[in-house]
Amino acid sequence: MIRTGYKDVKNHILSQIRKNIWPPGSSLPNEVDMAVTLGCARATISRAMRELVDEGVLERKRKAGTKVKASPTRRAQFTIPIIREEIEKNGATYRYDLVKRNILDAPDWLSSRLSLPKYNRVLQLRCMHYAGNAPYQLEDRWINLSAVPHAETFAFKTLGPNEWLVKEVPFTDGSLEFSATNATPYVAAFLNLPENAAVFTSERTTWLNNQNVTYAKLYFKRDYKMTTFL
Amino acid sequence: MIRTGYKDVKNHILSQIRKNIWPPGSSLPNEVDMAVTLGCARATISRAMRELVDEGVLERKRKAGTKVKASPTRRAQFTIPIIREEIEKNGATYRYDLVKRNILDAPDWLSSRLSLPKYNRVLQLRCMHYAGNAPYQLEDRWINLSAVPHAETFAFKTLGPNEWLVKEVPFTDGSLEFSATNATPYVAAFLNLPENAAVFTSERTTWLNNQNVTYAKLYFKRDYKMTTFL
DNA sequence: TAGTGGTCTAGACCACCCC
DNA sequence: GGGTGGTCTAGACCACTAA
Numbered sequence: 178m179i180r181t182g183y184k185d186v187k188n189h190i191l192s193q194i195r196k197n198i199w200p201p202g203s204s205l206p207n208e209v210d211m212a213v214t215l216g217c218a219r220a221t222i223s224r225a226m227r228e229l230v231d232e233g234v235l236e237r238k239r240k241a242g243t244k245v246k247a248s249p250t251r252r253a254q255f256t257i258p259i260i261r262e263e264i265e266k267n268g269a270t271y272r273y274d275l276v277k278r279n280i281l282d283a284p285d286w287l288s289s290r291l292s293l294p295k296y297n298r299v300l301q302l303r304c305m306h307y308a309g310n311a312p313y314q315l316e317d318r319w320i321n322l323s324a325v326p327h328a329e330t331f332a333f334k335t336l337g338p339n340e341w342l343v344k345e346v347p348f349t350d351g352s353l354e355f356s357a358t359n360a361t362p363y364v365a366a367f368l369n370l371p372e373n374a375a376v377f378t379s380e381r382t383t384w385l386n387n388q389n390v391t392y393a394k395l396y397f398k399r400d401y402k403m404t405t406f407l
Numbered sequence: 408m409i410r411t412g413y414k415d416v417k418n419h420i421l422s423q424i425r426k427n428i429w430p431p432g433s434s435l436p437n438e439v440d441m442a443v444t445l446g447c448a449r450a451t452i453s454r455a456m457r458e459l460v461d462e463g464v465l466e467r468k469r470k471a472g473t474k475v476k477a478s479p480t481r482r483a484q485f486t487i488p489i490i491r492e493e494i495e496k497n498g499a500t501y502r503y504d505l506v507k508r509n510i511l512d513a514p515d516w517l518s519s520r521l522s523l524p525k526y527n528r529v530l531q532l533r534c535m536h537y538a539g540n541a542p543y544q545l546e547d548r549w550i551n552l553s554a555v556p557h558a559e560t561f562a563f564k565t566l567g568p569n570e571w572l573v574k575e576v577p578f579t580d581g582s583l584e585f586s587a588t589n590a591t592p593y594v595a596a597f598l599n600l601p602e603n604a605a606v607f608t609s610e611r612t613t614w615l616n617n618q619n620v621t622y623a624k625l626y627f628k629r630d631y632k633m634t635t636f637l
Numbered sequence: 638t639a640g641t642g643g644t645c646t647a648g649a650c651c652a653c654c655c656c
Numbered sequence: 657g658g659g660t661g662g663t664c665t666a667g668a669c670c671a672c673t674a675a
């Protein structure tokens with residue numbers, strides 16, 4: 178081995194774990210020792226271990242040292258796709274359609290979910306996303322006009338609110354929920370599904386400095402699967 | 408500001424983006440220049456930018472430089488919970504029940520999914536996980552006995568296969584899929600749901616050096632939501 | 638081929654917190 | 657208190673690739 182890089186160190190650690198030389202819960206050598214053993218700088222060991230912590234393999238505490246996680250709760254990363262890109266990546270033609278556009282005071286359920294004051298005006302949008310001619314996703318979108326006033330002047334006839342927001346409005350925090358829901362007649366009609374079909378559903382809320390920007394509920398096409406790797 | 412740390416650099420970059428000084432698609436200064444501007448070492452800038460790439464905010468190419476991602480595909484991380492821990496975290500009592508245990512040659516659909524040879528023996532397990540007395544998850548588990556022969560001698564009467572595997576069998580790769588399915592009568596009975604109810608479903612496959620270890624399909628309780636943050 | 642990021646080093650000081 | 661990780665520095669060389 179000519180040079181020991183941080184990737185070599187990561188592989189070394191992982192292989193020791195797989196060989197059960199460092200079983201779950203056990204302690205690893207400290208950074209200085211391991212640097213000597215492997216013949217590299219301490220910073221190299223440090224980076225390797227830091228990344229393994231990010232990946233959920235190790236745990237570190239000052240003074241206590243570095244240990245193999247007892248229950249290796251691996252972390253998975255997934256990227257939230259822009260729907261146009263997801264569809265086009267699969268070789269289909271993306272088509273967007275605005276179904277409804279409406280300005281109103283936020284209904285109660287929305288106000289409480291987003292901590293909005295009473296009589297807060299919101300822009301409601303319903304949109305369909307198609308892959309070729311097949312329905313792909315129904316988007317139920319609410320935009321807080323107090324936070325994003327210039328959304329009111331945008332038509333959303335050809336560009337979807339997701340893409341528009343992503344380019345126009347930055348955010349600081351957000352949450353994402355996934356669940357399964359039975360298709361209401363309304364949803365079923367748009368997605369061309371039998372009533373009560375199981376629909377993969379995603380709800381997204383985003384915030385900019387403690388002010389809510391938008392809430393969206395997305396209903397995916399039949400048999401949609403979200404995939405990620407470990 | 409006495410010292411500029413990599414976190415300060417990250418915040419600085421993010422705030423420039425939020426102020427639209429560096430809009431999506433635009434180029435940032437190179438590492439050396441930014442180090443001079445902010446008065447810190449190049450390595451500090453480098454780490455800050457590297458983490459922002461991991462978070463899906465920036466894109467970097469050698470020679471071309473660093474840019475704000477045009478479509479900021481934020482990445483979300485979620486931890487795959489050990490089900491016992493998830494239930495106990497919510498203050499409920501975890502209970503496990505083995506419903507079925509069976510050894511057989513892998514059925515065709517499984518063989519093709521896992522690239523198993525013909526007549527490959529597998530261990531099939533059906534398990535229920537309860538939160539208190541309420542059903543929480545039905546687990547349909549298949550373990551490749553060629554890869555994990557000693558699973559055959561383990562009873563799985565009190566310890567679930569997930570926890571057992573996590574501690575006994577390391578893996579190198581895996582995939583995770585989420586979807587929504589309609590409850591079959593069988594699933595509905597175990598989860599105490601109406602027939603055809605929408606069920607949040609997760610499928611997990613893990614590999615150790617190109618050999619499949621296990622495949623599991625998990626059916627979650629009614630109204631289960633998987634949550635993550637951005 | 639020149640400019641940019643990617644990585645490594647050796648040393649240093651600091652912050653945390655278990656013993 | 658002392659051992660451990662957390663971070664920063666200044667400099668160096670390398671690897672990639674757009675121009």
